[in-house]
Amino acid sequence: MIVEALISFFDFIFSPLLVLKPHISLSIISCIIATLVILTNKLLVNRKKMEEIKRKIEEIRIKIAEAQRNGNQEYASKLLDELLKVNAEQLKQTFKALLVTLALVSFILPWVKHKYEGMAVLNLPFSIPIIGSSLSWFVWYFLVSFVVSWILRKIFGV
Numbered sequence: 515m516i517v518e519a520l521i522s523f524f525d526f527i528f529s530p531l532l533v534l535k536p537h538i539s540l541s542i543i544s545c546i547i548a549t550l551v552i553l554t555n556k557l558l559v560n561r562k563k564m565e566e567i568k569r570k571i572e573e574i575r576i577k578i579a580e581a582q583r584n585g586n587q588e589y590a591s592k593l594l595d596e597l598l599k600v601n602a603e604q605l606k607q608t609f610k611a612l613l614v615t616l617a618l619v620s621f622i623l624p625w626v627k628h629k630y631e632g633m634a635v636l637n638l639p640f641s642i643p644i645i646g647s648s649l650s651w652f653v654w655y656f657l658v659s660f661v662v663s664w665i666l667r668k669i670f671g672v
Contacts, residue, residue: 517624520621528543532629536651540630540635549662552666555611564608567603567604578594578597635648
Protein backbone atom coordinates (compact mmCIF):
# COMPACT_ATOMS: atom_id res chain seq x y z
CA MET A 515 0.00 0.00 0.00
CA ILE A 516 2.75 2.46 0.92
CA VAL A 517 4.86 1.38 -2.04
CA GLU A 518 1.97 1.93 -4.44
CA ALA A 519 1.34 5.36 -2.93
CA LEU A 520 5.00 6.32 -3.36
CA ILE A 521 5.00 5.05 -6.95
CA SER A 522 1.87 7.08 -7.71
CA PHE A 523 3.35 10.15 -6.04
CA PHE A 524 6.63 9.99 -7.98
CA ASP A 525 4.76 9.14 -11.20
CA PHE A 526 2.83 12.37 -10.74
CA ILE A 527 5.92 14.44 -9.85
CA PHE A 528 8.15 13.11 -12.63
CA SER A 529 5.48 12.48 -15.29
CA PRO A 530 6.71 15.33 -17.54
CA LEU A 531 10.14 13.66 -17.66
CA LEU A 532 8.83 10.20 -18.46
CA VAL A 533 7.83 11.22 -21.99
CA LEU A 534 11.51 11.81 -22.82
CA LYS A 535 13.94 9.12 -23.93
CA PRO A 536 14.99 6.95 -20.98
CA HIS A 537 18.61 8.12 -20.89
CA ILE A 538 17.53 11.77 -20.89
CA SER A 539 14.81 11.40 -18.26
CA LEU A 540 17.07 9.29 -16.03
CA SER A 541 19.87 11.85 -16.46
CA ILE A 542 17.59 14.63 -15.28
CA ILE A 543 16.33 12.55 -12.35
CA SER A 544 19.94 11.67 -11.44
CA CYS A 545 20.87 15.35 -11.54
CA ILE A 546 17.95 16.22 -9.27
CA ILE A 547 18.89 13.52 -6.76
CA ALA A 548 22.59 14.48 -6.83
CA THR A 549 21.70 18.14 -6.32
CA LEU A 550 19.45 17.31 -3.36
CA VAL A 551 22.18 15.16 -1.79
CA ILE A 552 24.84 17.88 -2.22
CA LEU A 553 22.54 20.60 -0.88
CA THR A 554 21.64 18.41 2.10
CA ASN A 555 25.33 18.00 2.89
CA LYS A 556 25.95 21.70 2.39
CA LEU A 557 23.12 22.65 4.77
CA LEU A 558 23.54 20.02 7.49
CA VAL A 559 27.31 19.74 7.83
CA ASN A 560 29.09 22.58 9.60
CA ARG A 561 32.05 23.13 7.23
CA LYS A 562 34.02 25.31 9.64
CA LYS A 563 33.75 22.70 12.36
CA MET A 564 34.72 19.94 9.92
CA GLU A 565 37.83 21.88 8.85
CA GLU A 566 38.73 22.40 12.50
CA ILE A 567 38.26 18.68 13.18
CA LYS A 568 40.45 17.74 10.19
CA ARG A 569 43.13 20.12 11.41
CA LYS A 570 42.97 18.61 14.92
CA ILE A 571 43.18 15.09 13.53
CA GLU A 572 46.28 15.96 11.52
CA GLU A 573 47.92 17.63 14.52
CA ILE A 574 47.19 14.63 16.73
CA ARG A 575 48.54 12.20 14.13
CA ILE A 576 51.80 14.16 13.92
CA LYS A 577 52.08 14.17 17.72
CA ILE A 578 51.39 10.42 17.87
CA ALA A 579 54.09 9.69 15.29
CA GLU A 580 56.54 11.88 17.19
CA ALA A 581 55.69 10.23 20.53
CA GLN A 582 56.14 6.77 19.01
CA ARG A 583 59.51 7.77 17.53
CA ASN A 584 60.61 9.00 20.95
CA GLY A 585 59.37 5.80 22.60
CA ASN A 586 56.78 7.59 24.74
CA GLN A 587 53.99 5.00 24.49
CA GLU A 588 51.98 6.40 27.38
CA TYR A 589 51.71 9.82 25.71
CA ALA A 590 50.97 8.17 22.35
CA SER A 591 48.17 6.18 23.98
CA LYS A 592 46.72 9.35 25.51
CA LEU A 593 46.84 11.05 22.10
CA LEU A 594 45.16 8.04 20.51
CA ASP A 595 42.26 8.40 22.96
CA GLU A 596 42.00 12.06 22.01
CA LEU A 597 42.06 11.10 18.33
CA LEU A 598 39.15 8.71 18.87
CA LYS A 599 37.12 11.49 20.51
CA VAL A 600 37.81 13.88 17.63
CA ASN A 601 36.93 11.15 15.10
CA ALA A 602 33.64 10.57 16.96
CA GLU A 603 32.85 14.28 16.61
CA GLN A 604 33.61 14.11 12.89
CA LEU A 605 31.29 11.14 12.54
CA LYS A 606 28.54 12.97 14.42
CA GLN A 607 28.86 15.93 12.05
CA THR A 608 28.52 13.79 8.93
CA PHE A 609 25.92 11.39 10.32
CA LYS A 610 23.06 13.92 10.22
CA ALA A 611 23.49 14.50 6.51
CA LEU A 612 23.95 10.79 5.90
CA LEU A 613 20.60 9.95 7.53
CA VAL A 614 18.69 12.57 5.55
CA THR A 615 20.40 11.52 2.32
CA LEU A 616 19.71 7.86 3.00
CA ALA A 617 16.02 8.61 3.61
CA LEU A 618 15.79 10.65 0.41
CA VAL A 619 17.52 8.06 -1.74
CA SER A 620 15.63 5.13 -0.20
CA PHE A 621 12.34 6.73 -1.24
CA ILE A 622 13.32 7.73 -4.78
CA LEU A 623 15.56 4.88 -5.98
CA PRO A 624 12.92 2.13 -5.67
CA TRP A 625 10.67 4.20 -7.93
CA VAL A 626 13.51 4.70 -10.41
CA LYS A 627 14.13 0.94 -10.37
CA HIS A 628 10.41 0.31 -10.88
CA LYS A 629 10.34 2.60 -13.92
CA TYR A 630 13.58 1.63 -15.64
CA GLU A 631 14.32 -1.98 -14.63
CA GLY A 632 14.72 -4.41 -17.51
CA MET A 633 15.15 -1.58 -19.96
CA ALA A 634 18.30 -0.73 -21.90
CA VAL A 635 18.53 2.93 -20.96
CA LEU A 636 21.34 3.65 -23.40
CA ASN A 637 22.62 1.55 -26.30
CA LEU A 638 26.29 2.01 -27.05
CA PRO A 639 27.85 1.73 -30.52
CA PHE A 640 30.53 -0.52 -28.99
CA SER A 641 30.80 -3.18 -26.29
CA ILE A 642 32.39 -2.70 -22.87
CA PRO A 643 33.73 -5.80 -21.11
CA ILE A 644 31.40 -7.00 -18.32
CA ILE A 645 28.82 -4.27 -19.09
CA GLY A 646 28.09 -5.05 -22.74
CA SER A 647 26.74 -2.74 -25.41
CA SER A 648 23.82 -1.31 -23.44
CA LEU A 649 23.67 0.41 -20.07
CA SER A 650 21.14 -0.55 -17.43
CA TRP A 651 19.32 2.05 -15.39
CA PHE A 652 21.68 1.59 -12.43
CA VAL A 653 24.90 1.95 -14.41
CA TRP A 654 23.58 5.05 -16.18
CA TYR A 655 22.28 6.53 -12.90
CA PHE A 656 25.63 5.85 -11.22
CA LEU A 657 27.67 7.45 -14.03
CA VAL A 658 25.51 10.56 -14.25
CA SER A 659 25.26 10.96 -10.47
CA PHE A 660 29.01 10.55 -10.05
CA VAL A 661 29.85 13.23 -12.62
CA VAL A 662 27.16 15.66 -11.47
CA SER A 663 28.07 15.18 -7.79
CA TRP A 664 31.74 15.79 -8.53
CA ILE A 665 30.94 19.01 -10.39
CA LEU A 666 28.50 20.24 -7.72
CA ARG A 667 30.97 19.48 -4.93
CA LYS A 668 33.51 21.65 -6.70
CA ILE A 669 30.98 24.45 -7.23
CA PHE A 670 29.57 24.41 -3.69
CA GLY A 671 32.86 23.63 -1.97
CA VAL A 672 31.45 20.60 -0.23
